[in-house]
Amino acid sequence: MAARERTTKRQSKPVNLTFETSSTNSSAVEEKLFRQAEEVDEEDGPVVFICGKCKLPVGDSMSWDGSEDGSNQIRLKRVTDNVLVGKNSCMYEAGKRSYCLVVDLTCKGCDSVLGMVYESTPKKLDYKRFGFYFNVADIDSYVLGSASQMLAAEGPEEQPVTLEYRGIVEQQLTEMKMLVVSMAQRLEEIEVSI
Template sequence: MAARESKLKQRKEIIHTTFESSTDSTAVEEKFFGQAEEDEDDGPVVFICGKCKLPVGDSMSWDGSEDGQNQIRLKRVTDNVVVGKDTRLHDASKRSLCLIVDLFCRGCHSVLGMVFASTPKNLDYKRFTFCFNVADLDSYVLGSASQMLAAEGPKEQPVTLEYRGIVEQQLTEMKMLVISMAQRLEEIGVQNECDVA
């Protein structure tokens, strides 16, 4: 049990560090690690370009995060992400040279991250995943909208005691009118019978 709590605490620290500027860490923890203690109603997270706001991916294709490099990894992305053609050397850590290809936003052509094309054995888990720089992304949690419009139209109004009283008075007046009309029709019917006889 202590090991599980320690692991959960480690995950929380990673999430808080990685997403401190772009996403609510509680939502990220719940969706990505399934360990959230509160708010089980949050929806999936949509990641969007920080500049032009085009969607680039979502949490349904989550592959992991790198706290030290402030990156997230996704297995799949939208067509708004363009994989560059030129490979270059990247020093991921001491004595860990990699070949990478840059990821660009189709809308504004800004660099969003990279794809590791060749890695040393200790970084094989990153190969052929889409690694995004968190600083270049924004995010939106589906279902997090809370603003609603009041009753539509100028004629609609909430039912208050005063409004209810007015409606009941109008119904009573209509009932009295219908009763008096029925009595009048009955009198006319009786009068017609007398005239015929």
């Protein structure tokens, strides 16, 4: 009976599965993780939209609402204070027999017309009444974090200045000074002979 109790106690002991091996291929997991990291690196940073003429900021990608490829326009939900919304409406033909009332968006800095706001539209274009439409040809953009120019000292090929390197540079400078002095003397001789 004592042997039976021991086997029962062994069977009821909790099993720890913490370090049990898995059938998941670790290389597949690593590939997936690294691919996701690369995709994040390839994404563009936030974009600042600026007036094409005076370069004042007019909006950014945080207020992006889409684009109108057929009419070369981008749509933003919000704009900066550098954009003035016009007061006078004018008729605009958005398509065949699709007339709209629009007001101009102008740059506060240079008075350039940058786009429009739809005030009144036919029913099929009602979605256009809630955005700021900028003409792609009239604005520029800058991607934050896209700067690539660095000072030479910060570059990847940075080399410490050694005595040997300094000696070489001083020798080259001496040779260049001699060349310049020689050329100046020749120029002086030519001027005297003329």
